[in-house]
Amino acid sequence: MPRLSADERREQLVEAAIRVMIRDGVARTTTRAVVTEAAVPLGAFHYCFRSKEELLQSVIERIMERALTPVVAQPEDASAYDVIHATLHAYWDRVRERPAEHLVTYELTQYALRQPGLADLARKQYRHYLAINSAYLESLARTLDIHWTVDLPVLARHGLSVLDGLTLNWLVDREDAEATAALDEFARYLTSLARPNP
Amino acid sequence: MPRLSADERREQLVEAAIRVMIRDGVARTTTRAVVTEAAVPLGAFHYCFRSKEELLQSVIERIMERALTPVVAQPEDASAYDVIHATLHAYWDRVRERPAEHLVTYELTQYALRQPGLADLARKQYRHYLAINSAYLESLARTLDIHWTVDLPVLARHGLSVLDGLTLNWLVDREDAEATAALDEFARYLTSLARPNP
């Protein structure tokens, strides 16, 4: 058993925890399952983290970092609808490719909400998602030379909710056709809110 | 300790489980916590239910029954927007009155999704919610003598997702003003999809 620094151990444990969560769910992610997955001795766990809650906090932060700003090709000649549609489907493709990872996101949010010390982190997580949505909508408006007929914060929250809700719904029933249809309708709606700049 | 019938015990245990879940969350709802809350002997638990999973199944079914069809006053002289707005806010008021209960709903869905024997129940739950939404949209169309310019199943799914997403988002950050604004925007959107019948 190689002796590694606490920082390296922490790194191993966080990544192992994420793998276990994706495979078995957050509820079944015990400290023992994590150290087994990481091939780290059990005792090392509480040497690296004060508690399981502290590990989960690191996991949430790590996952948040990975929710990178959606990058979308925005060719000059594409219509607003085309660009919006492509962006939404880029997100959707990621959901369909890795359903378990997205399920974990929701599980972690709820875990955090029930853990007094972590409720703030959940709020921060959602502020982050809202900021990403806002930034995307703003950059879209610049690129297309339009403005939105609905206030940006309201639109960002509405958009985040639609994607969150559709994702959750699809994770339950896996109805591809209906989910896609609802997503396309959302693209149409967003497009209808774009007005050319004067 | 009075000796009661298994049916009465089951009833007590299901109701107690719901109270514990609302108070402490699904993850912390252990059999011991439930029997303590219900003032039922621990041994009685496994006499009434084969396992904890079976209890949770009953709980999910009970909660599903309670998600009654939204009933909304639809006075003849109200505009489409007024009726839609009132319905959405009736739902929203329930969320704001009992946030913990709604959080439990999401927790239960995820619990069910991770439990092989209960995944079907989660699907059934969402089909039920979709059916409620569809029925409401249909009755609205009849009352207002309009039709929807988007297919009913698509619209029902979209609507369910928006409400699910907004609820989840609000449960995290409790931003009343922004949530209400997003809800009102959704009402405006729905209204824009109503076309008078020929």
Added chain:
DNA sequence: GTCTATACTGTGATAGAC
């Protein structure tokens, strides 16, 4: 038919050995 007493597993955590 209903409940008491108990078994056994697995959990998060720690004191102290290396």
Added chain:
DNA sequence: GTCTATCACAGTATAGAC
């Protein structure tokens, strides 16, 4: 500074007393 051995407890489930 890192990990082994062990703890106390909570978890579900059961065999058998009433």
